[in-house]
Amino acid sequence: MNVSMVLTAMLPEHLLLAGIVMLLVREVTAGKPRAAVWVALAAVYAAATAALALALQGYAAAPFPGQLSVAPPALLAKAILLGLAVPVLLISRDEFPDRQFHILTLSALYGACLMVSADSFLTLFLGIELLSLPVYVLVLLAFRRPESAEAALKYLVLGGTASATLLMGASLLYGWSGTLELVAFARALGSSDPLAVAGALLVLVAFFLKAAVAPFHAWAPDAYEGASVPVTTFMAVIVKSAVLLAAVRLFGAAPLSAPMVGVVALLPLVSIVWGNLAAMRQPGLRRMIAYSSIAHAGYLFYAFLGEAGTRFEAVAFYLLAYGVMNILAFSSLPPHADDAARDRLDNLKGLFQRRPYAAVTIAIAMLSLAGLPPFPGFIAKFLIFKNVITAGYTLYAVLGLVGSYLGIYFYLRVVQYLFMSAEEATPSRASPGALAFGAGAICLAAGVVMAVLPGWVLGLL
Amino acid sequence: MSDALILNLVLFLPALGATALIWVPNQRGDVIRGLAFWTMAAQLALAAWLYAQFDPANPALQFATQLPWIPGWGVSYLIGLDGYNILLVLLTAFLGPLVVASAFTAITKDVKLFYAMVLAIQFTMVGTFVAQDLFLFYLFWEAMLIPMFLIIGIWGGERRIYATLKFVLYTAFGSILMLAALIYLVVSIHATTGISSFAFADLYRANLPVDVQVILLAAFGLSFAIKVPMVPLHTWLPDAHVEAPTAGSVILAGVLLKMGTYGFMKLGFPLFPQATQILAPAIAALAVVSIVYGACLALVQTDIKKIIAYSSISHLGYVMLGLVSFNLLGIQGAVMQMVSHGLVAGGLFLMVGMIYERCHTRDLAAYGGLAKILPFYGMFFVILALASVGLPTTSGFTGEFLALLGYFVSAWPQFVRGDAFPLVLAATAVSGVVLGALYMLWLAERLLFGAVKAPHQPFTDLNGREKAILAALVAAIFWLGIFPAEPMGKTELAARHYQQTVTATARPAVALGEAP
Numbered sequence A: 001m002n003v004s005m006v007l008t009a010m011l012p013e014h015l016l017l018a019g020i021v022m023l024l025v026r027e028v029t030a031g032k033p034r035a036a037v038w039v040a041l042a043a044v045y046a047a048a049t050a051a052l053a054l055a056l057q058g059y060a061a062a063p064f065p066g067q068l069s070v071a072p073p074a075l076l077a078k079a080i081l082l083g084l085a086v087p088v089l090l091i092s093r094d095e096f097p098d099r100q101f102h103i104l105t106l107s108a109l110y111g112a113c114l115m116v117s118a119d120s121f122l123t124l125f126l127g128i129e130l131l132s133l134p135v136y137v138l139v140l141l142a143f144r145r146p147e148s149a150e151a152a153l154k155y156l157v158l159g160g161t162a163s164a165t166l167l168m169g170a171s172l173l174y175g176w177s178g179t180l181e182l183v184a185f186a187r188a189l190g191s192s193d194p195l196a197v198a199g200a201l202l203v204l205v206a207f208f209l210k211a212a213v214a215p216f217h218a219w220a221p222d223a224y225e226g227a228s229v230p231v232t233t234f235m236a237v238i239v240k241s242a243v244l245l246a247a248v249r250l251f252g253a254a255p256l257s258a259p260m261v262g263v264v265a266l267l268p269l270v271s272i273v274w275g276n277l278a279a280m281r282q283p284g285l286r287r288m289i290a291y292s293s294i295a296h297a298g299y300l301f302y303a304f305l306g307e308a309g310t311r312f313e314a315v316a317f318y319l320l321a322y323g324v325m326n327i328l329a330f331s332s333l334p335p336h337a338d339d340a341a342r343d344r345l346d347n348l349k350g351l352f353q354r355r356p357y358a359a360v361t362i363a364i365a366m367l368s369l370a371g372l373p374p375f376p377g378f379i380a381k382f383l384i385f386k387n388v389i390t391a392g393y394t395l396y397a398v399l400g401l402v403g404s405y406l407g408i409y410f411y412l413r414v415v416q417y418l419f420m421s422a423e424e425a426t427p428s429r430a431s432p433g434a435l436a437f438g439a440g441a442i443c444l445a446a447g448v449v450m451a452v453l454p455g456w457v458l459g460l461l
Numbered sequence B: 001m002s003d004a005l006i007l008n009l010v011l012f013l014p015a016l017g018a019t020a021l022i023w024v025p026n027q028r029g030d031v032i033r034g035l036a037f038w039t040m041a042a043q044l045a046l047a048a049w050l051y052a053q054f055d056p057a058n059p060a061l062q063f064a065t066q067l068p069w070i071p072g073w074g075v076s077y078l079i080g081l082d083g084y085n086i087l088l089v090l091l092t093a094f095l096g097p098l099v100v101a102s103a104f105t106a107i108t109k110d111v112k113l114f115y116a117m118v119l120a121i122q123f124t125m126v127g128t129f130v131a132q133d134l135f136l137f138y139l140f141w142e143a144m145l146i147p148m149f150l151i152i153g154i155w156g157g158e159r160r161i162y163a164t165l166k167f168v169l170y171t172a173f174g175s176i177l178m179l180a181a182l183i184y185l186v187v188s189i190h191a192t193t194g195i196s197s198f199a200f201a202d203l204y205r206a207n208l209p210v211d212v213q214v215i216l217l218a219a220f221g222l223s224f225a226i227k228v229p230m231v232p233l234h235t236w237l238p239d240a241h242v243e244a245p246t247a248g249s250v251i252l253a254g255v256l257l258k259m260g261t262y263g264f265m266k267l268g269f270p271l272f273p274q275a276t277q278i279l280a281p282a283i284a285a286l287a288v289v290s291i292v293y294g295a296c297l298a299l300v301q302t303d304i305k306k307i308i309a310y311s312s313i314s315h316l317g318y319v320m321l322g323l324v325s326f327n328l329l330g331i332q333g334a335v336m337q338m339v340s341h342g343l344v345a346g347g348l349f350l351m352v353g354m355i356y357e358r359c360h361t362r363d364l365a366a367y368g369g370l371a372k373i374l375p376f377y378g379m380f381f382v383i384l385a386l387a388s389v390g391l392p393t394t395s396g397f398t399g400e401f402l403a404l405l406g407y408f409v410s411a412w413p414q415f416v417r418g419d420a421f422p423l424v425l426a427a428t429a430v431s432g433v434v435l436g437a438l439y440m441l442w443l444a445e446r447l448l449f450g451a452v453k454a455p456h457q458p459f460t461d462l463n464g465r466e467k468a469i470l471a472a473l474v475a476a477i478f479w480l481g482i483f484p485a486e487p488m489g490k491t492e493l494a495a496r497h498y499q500q501t502v503t504a505t506a507r508p509a510v511a512l513g514e515a516p
Helices: A003-009 A011-029 A036-057 A072-092 A099-116 A121-141 A146-177 A183-189 A194-211 A219-226 A229-251 A258-279 A285-305 A308-331 A356-369 A376-390 A394-420 A434-452 A454-460 B003-021 B029-053 B086-102 B111-130 B134-143 B145-155 B160-193 B210-227 B236-243 B246-271 B273-299 B304-323 B328-359 B375-389 B395-416 B421-448 B464-482 B485-503
Strands: A061-064 A068-070 B062-070 B075-081
Touching: A003 A011, A003 A061, A011 A036, A011 A072, A011 A099, A036 A072, A036 A099, A068 A072, A072 A099, A072 A229, A072 A308, A072 A434, A099 A121, A099 A229, A121 A146, A121 A229, A146 A183, A146 A194, A146 A219, A183 A194, A183 A229, A194 A229, A194 A258, A194 A285, A219 A229, A219 A285, A229 A285, A229 A308, A258 A285, A258 A394, A285 A308, A285 A376, A285 A394, A308 A356, A308 A376, A308 A434, A308 A454, A356 A376, A356 A394, A356 A434, A376 A394, A376 A434, A376 A454, A376 B134, A376 B160, A394 B145, A394 B160, A434 A454, A454 B062, B003 B029, B003 B062, B003 B075, B003 B086, B003 B111, B029 B086, B029 B111, B062 B134, B075 B111, B075 B134, B086 B111, B086 B246, B086 B328, B086 B464, B086 B485, B111 B134, B111 B145, B111 B246, B134 B145, B134 B160, B134 B246, B145 B160, B145 B246, B160 B210, B160 B236, B210 B246, B210 B273, B236 B246, B236 B304, B246 B273, B246 B304, B246 B328, B246 B485, B273 B304, B273 B421, B273 B485, B304 B328, B304 B395, B304 B421, B328 B375, B328 B395, B328 B464, B328 B485, B375 B395, B375 B421, B375 B464, B395 B421, B395 B464
Parallel strands: none
Antiparallel strands: A061 A068, B062 B075
């Protein structure tokens, strides 16, 4: 084992680990947790910078051959995950000043980084578990309502099911190919051997479960709603991104066989339509975002219909646009004494009258998530559907676009509440803290860059 | 300063103005209004200068700017003026200051946001017209929905939420199919020639199979036809017009509806010429149905705004009819009718707004004999009504007459060959002129003449600001009616280009991307 290679290739992970260790030591030695968020931020920011710097150098290495390797796509994936984690940490401080939150978050990010550089099902499983276990705790951490317990339990059970499904699929693939490496999955995609198809399908179902693709989505609305707002953001943005970026690695350069196209197109299509339809009826922003994220998981898996070389670019750009806008919306959500009431859409009525900046940013986030130009969500959607049509699946693209049309209504409904409704009798007048404001500013700036210079951002990917 | 830079300035001035508004305090209504008005006025001055500089003998794109934007996809920031858009850009810039000025007293709620949205929609409308790249065009086309959604939804009437959602959901449905079609178009050109480009000039030279053309034209056409709007896709329009604030109605009628006909003329028909030839009789039939049906609906309304809203459906039918005549007369008439309708319908909506501001009702039955107590109001209304009817020396005559004449000219040879359908359509369309005179003059008669009747008497005649707005419109209407040769000279080459592109039986065998 080459020590210097391990040090360099896994530098982002090491920086996260350093942050975790530092926070644990401080937990024992120091009393006040004030600096926790800064330690965590420094670790995540340094890790993101390291990943980006390595990616831009074109660094590629396999410190643990057959188990873990990095190349620019994996490093960029880490940079995206860690970069998105920075504003998520910023919006969390008001609710979670304590160290436990940050230790758990950094551990989850470590798992996310492992997932996107995994070469074998073992490393992948390790990454998924390392990502998921802290999140189960995170959902429970701000235990203010009984729903949080329900949410955590649901998420735990469904997460366990996903892990079991993944392991079952991996073992079937091992039985078929004699290897635990991820390439077995890509090879199985092109095979008609029942064992291979069953293994690949089970692995795929595990990913659909984790990414909340219909019909494996039912846990998401409850889990998203039961968690506190920063944890919901973490689940909607970081967990989903990690799963999708790992899926890109899993699919590799393999073309899809005809039956697989059916699976990869139909379930996401159902997801798009169902997510958008169900989101219309939700009373709260978190539940609405949960259904919207089900629809977005559909668009993201659509990207896998595109040619192998185009998938990473499309998924990465989409996740950036989606993540940035989700964080922007949640960062501007006014705090409320009652956590359950915080995101009720009724409480957003007339927000423009009392907090114009917050209303405008939430509106921008909603319109971008709806995929309307000139916001980055449109360019991301355009890229995915362009790839799908280039690959020859015009009918699926048209159906997906019509499905995305269904989503416009409920995003507009939020804008309608923000601008066109009379204020509630006793609105919350509290404003988000300075750090949450900063997170919103970062996301807004990133959104502007993606909308004005999409060519430059795509050139980086 | 180079001329291309001025066109960029014309495009971006409203966006800059809207951005500048962020830093003006909410309570400084006078500064907000002044900033919005002078931004629009500066845009108009620059647009007028470009119009004067525009060389009618040059078929190329003028004042063009091309910058690579998303190089990997072949998307560029490509804008410029040609005969297709020069008049429409001028019309949009001309209506801008008038729209802003018309709202000075009418809008009292969220003033800053209102002018920011008016400037934003001005930006997207000019952008839609000057864009010469399909991606850029779509971006502006779709982005336009957002400010309009807010303008109707915040400052509209009783049923504003219903009306604005209906407007957005209608138009967005058309757009989503157009998005699929435009991606398919670009991808299929890339697949056959290896050229990846969204520039109109490259797309015009695509050779697509006829069946594909028909499907793509249907998808593009659905989006454009909703915007025009053509019967039976028109039901959003009366709601949106009636509920919108006056400024919103003027923008809708003055410019937004022209997006649809411009889309057909610039993209839909020239991109898919063989499909256009096949579908032309059906399109003409829909246009005639729009003319007659819109006029009949206008005849039976009691809400003044609805009468003018339905008259728009009727008047834009002539534009569509002129476009499918495929001869120079009809095409030039269609272009003139677009501009004329923008001025006339815009002016009529402004006048409805002025009376509504005074009396707070648009119910025609509540009014009568206004000409006696409001002489200036009566005078301007009669002029606009006559222009709407198409009285010679007004712009309405030039457009309507040429469009109808053009269609007759193309229908006659077909009749001689034994196909009577186009001639029947043309004859039916003429009946729309009669119906148009009927509902418009009847409206003027009930509103202005007879026994004096009005809620909240006595009220004041037009003030100086209102007179200035209407005088500017009336001057433009007479200019287009008396000296149509000048503006038509600017658009002639584009009309010829359109005619040649659409009627060409086969595309010239030039590989894509050969031209610079």
